Amino acid sequence: MVNNSLIVVVLSSGVLYGTPLLYAALGEVLAERSGVLNLGVEGMMLMGAVMGFWTVERVHGPTPLILAASIGVAALAGAVMAAIHAFLVITLRANQIVSGLALTIFAGAAGLSSYLGNDLQLAGKPAKHQFQEIFPTSWQDLPVVGPIIFGQSLLVYASWVCVVLVALYLTRTRLGLNLRAVGESPAAADAMGVNVSRYRYAHTLVGGAFAGVGGAAFSLSITPQWVDGLTQGAGWIAIALVIFAFWRPTLCLLGAYFFGAFTALPFALQGHGVTVAPELFQTLPYVATIVALVLVSSRAARLRFGAPAALGLPYVREER
Amino acid sequence: MRIERRLRQPWWLVVVVPVVSVAVAFVLSGFVLFLTGHPPLKSFHRLLDAAFIANGALSETVVSATPLVFTGLAAAVAFRMNLFNIGGEGQLYAGAITGATVGLLIGGSPSPLIFAGMIAAGAVGGALLAAIPAILRAFFSTNEIITSLMLNYVVALIMEYLIFDSHSYLRDTSGFEANVFPQGKTLSDKASWSSLSIHGLVLPLGFLLAIGVAVLVWVLYARTRFGFEVQVIGDSARAGRYAGMRTRRKILAVMCLSGGIAGIGGASQIGDFRHQLDPRGLRDASYGYTGIVVAALARYNPFAVVVVALLLGGLTNAGFTLQGADFPAGLVGMMQGLILFCALGGELFVRYRVRFAW
């Protein structure tokens, strides 16, 4: 049956694996559009994963409510982590790259998320409530579109809505215009009365919230357990994804699924009886990221679709 | 609150701020411990004891610190020129792979030859790996942070493949257990690096080598034309170009130097301590990432790197020794992150003067 063919399996798994990347990338787009580079995505995702899992384990109630609460908690966890980075780089003007790395080390595998996960004894069991497929099985059996589009969980569909919302926000609203100005030319925005700090704080925190949700997608949907370091570098791929997508939400969607497919490929191949060393296939998403970055960094591409001009630089009103 | 750039930096500020940062980080960690039901003071006491005071602790700390000096120097060397080489982790792995291979190949030769061979192989392995993000950055303007980082994952997977999934030269295929419990081939006794014993304190060859590298790096950066160019380009790449400096070549040189140093650290891991290629162990240790913390805390000064590496090595060592039900895992990473946060925050006070207006 066509739905069992390699392509369909890879694509539908690609959507699944790409979803945390998509959430994290959307968040990072917002942060970077305000001029703040947040390399702590991996750490924020891991915090979201552990805290979301904790909510599901420890809080009692009907499944939909618990899942909603867990997403909320995951988002909050990500935002709190992002707040540390925001304070350091916006108010204290620290080096954004080192601060983001510090956040990853602090919150990441062998850091706070590991501490909490082990301390709260969250390892070794599947999540009590998980995000399951929501469409009826008959729909899921439709050829091709069945598994790929109708076979996904609420988290995936919500991510599509987020893509649309973020895209509209950036291009069609006043706030979005102000945000883009803050990232391109904070001096111009400041002179026009836009509060640069406030926009940067707000969007960095929202970026963290998205990353937290992306992490929860792992522990509550994909894996769905809590394991130390379960994101396996997805946060870093998300950062590359933002560049690859030229800071545009719609391209983030395509890119996320592209990288998701690469992640799914080794497992799909194994399911099809291809026995090649899994490690070598598992390098594919990372190698693909490098290749994609090189293509995108070529001068021609950069000239037309560059990064927000003020990305990574602290804004100080009085400095000459 | 008013923030003004300082015109003069009192020398003591540069030392006091990192020290205060560490102190604040300890306080914050204590807070987290307290909130999660662990007694902070007792935990710290046990930490310090296991790190420095107990019998043999200091030697163990030196063991933990040795790779950190290498990766710390590797990071410092690159970061000074605004080249954010996050690939120290992978470059160390690469050096471990090449070092182990040479160690196995010439395992019958006289020891000094083996050491030299392993060191050279380690350096070459690390340098070659670092050359990839270097070339991409120099010639294609590709962000080196992400490329070097992605390679960490790639090399880690290659390392695992070599031991767990293939029948490579590096894998131990003797003994009937070999297929069930894959592990690396053990190096010969002659390939075991020597060490220096002073009053019971054991200093491995790798550690002494690391100090030597620190001195060389200091001389290179503070006293030579190469170092001058690094300073200029790190401060303003445009000014460097204006002055006729070959910025691309510099990027390659600095990245390869950085990778080479990390690679020697990898060879040291094999020669000094593990005596076989141990992918799981190396991955769990995260020497590369910790090295970045070391470099940042040391403000990229080679000698400070040695001191900070001992401090963080002690922390790591204590973490191993104390691991158990009542000593939380992840505490070490947390504290490292906190120390770095505090150091970053403290930077503000070094560069700027803060006035509070009421």
Add this chain to the structure above:
Amino acid sequence: MGEVHALLGENGAGKTTLSKILTGLYRPDEGEIVLFGHAVEFSSPRAALDAGIAMVHQHFRLVSPFTVAENVVLGDHRDVGRSFLLRQREIEARVGELSQRYGLAVDPRARIWQLSVGEQQRVEILKALYQDARILILDEPTAVLTPQEAEALFETIRAMAADGRTVIFISHKLHEVKAVADRVTVLRRGKSVATVPAADSTPRSLAALMVGHELDAGRRPTDRGTVGEPVLDLAGVCADGDRGVPAVNDVSLTIRGGEIVGVAGVAGNGQRELAETIVGMRPLTSGTVEVCGRRLSGGDPREAISAGVAYVPEDRLGTGVAPGLSIASNIVLKSYRAAPVSTGPMLRFGRIRDLARGVIDRYDVRTSGPNVPAWQLSGGNLQKVVLAREFSGEPAVLVAASPTRGLDVAGIETVHSYLRDAASTGVGVLLISEDLDEILALADRVAVMYEGSVVGERDVETATVEELGLMMAGAGGED
């Protein structure tokens, strides 16, 4: 109300600082501002904008990838409520309406990077008008305009004043102030020295107030030394700009030892790219550059430096000098490769310090020592360091791009005397400047650049401002 008031003063007198206080970018340490009868304090630019004060800065605060309409409407929060969404058409219509009314022709849909500097300035003014500013501050607006464009600007200013708006016009150019202002306030060293009606003043009286003593503002006679062999020969030089579009089109120019050749033109017509191509910071796409007969392959600053090309760049702090490094390090920025500064691979710090002290003494650089980081130096002192360094290399050619930008009168004088000294020792000087007066005062010949080409070359003695102005605007001149 309805007045055009000029703020006159030389560079460093405090005009820009004062205007930044008025628009909420700086906080005053003392004193008060009384607006329409009420004392006000601005904590941020937003507060000033809300109070009706808007400024057109000398360095535009525009977001380059945005369209004109987006820049104009940025930050506007007056009709909040359901104005969450951007109404493209309404905004463009209003912008069109305003530009018609005040003679500021510009396409609301164009992106800023596509516009000329003069058009960008119009966008800045439109921003202020869109916010219905009652008081507009224009900071050195004609610095980037051709003489003809400046006239059009004065028309716009008069229209705004006729509408009841007040215009504060900041300048250091005496004849402009006379042409457009009703009253003039002169600032000197941060203090207001006098406020006089423009009609009652003459350029000389104003100049005297500005500097505190009488000045003769005439053109200094150029005392021509002997002019030697060609030191710089450009033939058919073409180069691409930052965006990949050609910025320098077929430029041919010859400079001889001992002469000063000026390159005039409004900023953005390829002058910066031309300078960068000559000194090797930008690759040549075609044509030849020859220094003392030696052909340069281009694109390599080291080659140019060793051929004897010295460069004083427009971007003093970021390019000409490494800002975080000490003055001493910057002085040896180009000479560190050889003796006596270094022996083999090792630097000789003693020699570097001595060299630096020598330069500081000889050129009277005001600083507390050679180890001070360069960013702490004032513009004038920084330029002295750059010039000192460039001369010490005994160059054959000196390319100076906007060397007196942002300097006070004393600093300008110093730079001008250095350039003249250089020429008198046989160096060929290429002076690129947006200030036509400066070129006319210093150069022997002037070439005008427009859209990447040299549209005309004249001897300074016989050239007229009108003719040059027309060439700068693209009209007139030969092909």
